Amino acid sequence: MEGVDHLADERKKAEFNVEAMKIVWAGSQHNLEVSNRISKLVADDPAFRKDDRTMLPRKELFKNTLRKAAYAWKRINELRLSEEEASKLRFYVDETAYTDLHWGMFIPAIKGQGTDEQQRKWLPLAYKMQIIGCYAQTELGHGSNVQGLETTATFDPHTDEFVIHSPTLTSSKWWPGGLGKVSTHAVTYARLIIDGKDHGVHGFIVQLRSLEDHRPLPGITVGDIGMKFGNGAYNTMDNGVLRFDHVRIPRNQMLMKVSQVTREGKYKQSDVPRQLVYGTMVYVRQRIVADASCYLSRAVCIATRYSAVRRQFGSQNGGPETQVIDYKTQQSRLFPLLASAYAFRFVGEWLEWLYTDVMQRLQANDFSTLPEAHACTAGLKSLTTSVTADGIEECRKLCGGHGYLCTSGLPELFAVYVPACTYEGDNIVLLLQVARFLMKTVSQIGTGKQPVGTIAYMGRIEHLMQCRCNVQRGFAELSADLVEAAVAHCQLIVVSKFIEKLQQDIPGEGVKQQLEALCGIYYLSLLHKHQGDFLATSYLTPKQSALANDQLRALYSKVRPNAIALVDAFNYSDHFLSSILGRYDGNVYPKLYEAAWKDPLNESVVPDGYHEYVRPLLKQQLHTARL
Ligand SMILES: CCCCCCCCCCCCC/C=C/C(=O)SCCNC(=O)CCNC(=O)[C@H](O)C(C)(C)COP(=O)(O)OP(=O)(O)OC[C@H]1O[C@@H](n2cnc3c(N)ncnc32)[C@H](O)[C@@H]1OP(=O)(O)O
Numbered sequence: 001m002e003g004v005d006h007l008a009d010e011r012k013k014a015e016f017n018v019e020a021m022k023i024v025w026a027g028s029q030h031n032l033e034v035s036n037r038i039s040k041l042v043a044d045d046p047a048f049r050k051d052d053r054t055m056l057p058r059k060e061l062f063k064n065t066l067r068k069a070a071y072a073w074k075r076i077n078e079l080r081l082s083e084e085e086a087s088k089l090r091f092y093v094d095e096t097a098y099t100d101l102h103w104g105m106f107i108p109a110i111k112g113q114g115t116d117e118q119q120r121k122w123l124p125l126a127y128k129m130q131i132i133g134c135y136a137q138t139e140l141g142h143g144s145n146v147q148g149l150e151t152t153a154t155f156d157p158h159t160d161e162f163v164i165h166s167p168t169l170t171s172s173k174w175w176p177g178g179l180g181k182v183s184t185h186a187v188t189y190a191r192l193i194i195d196g197k198d199h200g201v202h203g204f205i206v207q208l209r210s211l212e213d214h215r216p217l218p219g220i221t222v223g224d225i226g227m228k229f230g231n232g233a234y235n236t237m238d239n240g241v242l243r244f245d246h247v248r249i250p251r252n253q254m255l256m257k258v259s260q261v262t263r264e265g266k267y268k269q270s271d272v273p274r275q276l277v278y279g280t281m282v283y284v285r286q287r288i289v290a291d292a293s294c295y296l297s298r299a300v301c302i303a304t305r306y307s308a309v310r311r312q313f314g315s316q317n318g319g320p321e322t323q324v325i326d327y328k329t330q331q332s333r334l335f336p337l338l339a340s341a342y343a344f345r346f347v348g349e350w351l352e353w354l355y356t357d358v359m360q361r362l363q364a365n366d367f368s369t370l371p372e373a374h375a376c377t378a379g380l381k382s383l384t385t386s387v388t389a390d391g392i393e394e395c396r397k398l399c400g401g402h403g404y405l406c407t408s409g410l411p412e413l414f415a416v417y418v419p420a421c422t423y424e425g426d427n428i429v430l431l432l433q434v435a436r437f438l439m440k441t442v443s444q445i446g447t448g449k450q451p452v453g454t455i456a457y458m459g460r461i462e463h464l465m466q467c468r469c470n471v472q473r474g475f476a477e478l479s480a481d482l483v484e485a486a487v488a489h490c491q492l493i494v495v496s497k498f499i500e501k502l503q504q505d506i507p508g509e510g511v512k513q514q515l516e517a518l519c520g521i522y523y524l525s526l527l528h529k530h531q532g533d534f535l536a537t538s539y540l541t542p543k544q545s546a547l548a549n550d551q552l553r554a555l556y557s558k559v560r561p562n563a564i565a566l567v568d569a570f571n572y573s574d575h576f577l578s579s580i581l582g583r584y585d586g587n588v589y590p591k592l593y594e595a596a597w598k599d600p601l602n603e604s605v606v607p608d609g610y611h612e613y614v615r616p617l618l619k620q621q622l623h624t625a626r627l
């Protein structure tokens with residue numbers, strides 16, 4: 001029934017102050033206020049409609065994305081939104097677009113790797129969107145191995161220019177978002193060649209298209225790489241292919257904060273580590289961790305609300321059947337994901353703090369925490385995106401058959417999210433970086449160097465102190481085990497940051513108790529999943545393991561009456577969730593029924609193609625039957 005809250009009884013069961021939990025989730029009262037205002041602005045504006053997205057053919061879908069992005073920009077200017085509000089608006093519009101790369105990578109790359117002079121020249125143009133940029137690093141032949149990129153930037157001392165060239169097919173840039181059809185400029189990564197000497201990969205600002213008629217400039221071949229996984233989803237993005245045929249750019253378009261090329265063609269390295277060329281990736285990985293909690297919480301919100309609406313079996317004396325959320329099996333799949341959504345939120349907040357801290361230290365020429373920042377961003381990006389991608393799929397299964405319908409919102413959410421396990425660094429490749437960092441730490445403990453920060457615990461492990469190891473020996477052979485160790489290390493960070501959060505003052509009746517229960521579910525479900533490792537290494541006895549499992553089940557029962565309120569605290573509007581199963585009012589069945597009739601296939605009772613392909617078959621069967 002319209003207007004009735006089918007989940008009202010569930011909401012009454014909550015044992016904590018939901019409004020206070022909303023503030024914890026949002027990060028502050030201010031953040032919550034901005035989120036409320038901007039999400040309403042988007043939800044109330046029919047121009048931001050997205051319920052038809054999975055039905056649109058690619059060209060129409062893409063044009064629609066261009067329209068929305070332009071309209072969003074118009075509203076941002078009309079309403080004079082701050083940077084924070086504008087980025088919230090893009091978040092609530094919830095459509096992957098070229099603007100993500102413009103604001104999320106092109107601008108940060110110039111900020112992080114450009115000199116003050118370069119920033120003064122390029123950033124105002126980019127901020128006003130008078131130029132639109134992308135991040136062109138990956139090539140057809142190399143993505144993970146950045147040092148293996150083949151595009152060249154050869155210095156020509158006669159003209160004071162770089163000549164950008166794609167020497168092979170595999171050197172074609174391949175994948176950059178926003179490149180295919182929209183970007184006018186690209187931060188392009190290429191090998192710097194001076195006087196025949198290869199100085200490795202550096203970033204260059206290259207104009208790709210005319211600012212007058214948008215046609216590719218001479219020497220540039222550019223286009224879209226084609227349809228990607230799923231309907232709607234990431235197909236709103238123009239991931240592109242790009243080739244350079246001896247394209248000339250002025251010398252001052254090499255990003256020169258980390259290293260410089262002088263007018264005479266001298267290569268100079270600043271006093272900063274060369275890894276700062278990878279700085280944009282560190283920034284985006286940190287953002288991706290914060291994003292993971294948003295995606296996971298969306299899926300969990302849908303699955304939790306639907307699990308309270310859905311009933312199967314267990315009717316007593318003709319009474320209602322059991323809500324599927326009351327099955328312990330459903331709880332043991334759903335509640336660890338609910339706990340993970342909260343855990344990732346807090347580790348995301350901490351990682352943002354760590355990143356800011358590292359940036360401040362870099363300003364003061366203190367590079368000591370850079371390796372830890374790299375390991376944390378790489379490792380947590382890998383962990384949180386893998387769990388989130390698997391978690392979205394688990395939520396689809398938790399919704400049974402209806403979860404497979406596009407109107408559940410889950411198929412598109414999965415399709416749009418799953419490349420996060422690959423982009424900004426393949427998750428295994430990134431875990432190998434963490435493993436390398438851990439091995440390096442172990443090798444230094446033996447020499448008496450005390451580890452600090454997230455690896456401080458390693459200095460307290462007796463057998464590591466005795467260890468004399470070399471980073472490379474046996475690394476490749478043991479890499480699969482080392483990746484598991486890297487995951488365990490990252491899990492430890494997530495758990496510790498959750499516990500640290502609980503040590504803070506958290507206002508609101510019952511809020512802290514709920515978070516304590518979720519934290520318990522988070523680490524006990526991990527302990528349960530990996531109990532074999534804990535038993536094998538004698539960190540746990542079988543009795544302790546059984547007790548931990550009892551405790552986990554007890555926590556599921558504690559969270560159960562609060563489950564709906566805990567997902568309400570994510571504060572997602574129906575527009576943002578875009579899911580019939582996850583509707584706030586739980587009015588699922590009438591809305592599913594209604595939506596089915598809106599499908600284009602139901603526009604006519606007899607489908608197109610019946611007369612050509614179905615009727616002849618039926619005729620033939622009749623004829624055979626008569627024989
Ligand atoms: C308002 C808008 C909001 C937007 C918000 C954004 C959110 C979401 C947007 C999402 C859009 C995504 C679009 C996708 C974009 C992309 O995918 S861009 C391309 C990304 N590509 C990659 O990530 C490639 C992955 N590969 C690498 O990063 C590196 O090549 C490598 C795997 C790390 C290895 O590099 P290599 O140079 O070969 O290094 P090594 O020899 O192994 O190591 C050398 C030392 O350098 C250290 N190191 C490596 N990387 C870093 C780093 N980033 N920072 C600091 N240090 C680093 C490494 O540990 C080694 O150290 P030592 O051991 O001390 O020698």
Ligand SMILES: Cc1cc2nc3c(=O)[nH]c(=O)nc-3n(C[C@H](O)[C@H](O)[C@H](O)COP(=O)(O)OP(=O)(O)OC[C@H]3O[C@@H](n4cnc5c(N)ncnc54)[C@H](O)[C@@H]3O)c2cc1C
Binds near residue numbers: 138141142144175
């Ligand atoms: C949707 C999407 C958007 C993207 N956007 C951009 C963008 O805007 N700009 C940009 O520059 N790039 C972009 N990329 C490219 C992306 O960054 C790369 O695809 C990513 O870094 C992975 O690299 P790869 O494709 O070379 O994978 P590969 O490295 O070829 O991976 C293939 C397999 O090999 C394994 N593997 C590779 N190396 C090792 C190793 N050393 N040890 C063990 N196993 C290994 C991997 O684990 C994986 O299983 C995007 C990609 C996608 C999917």
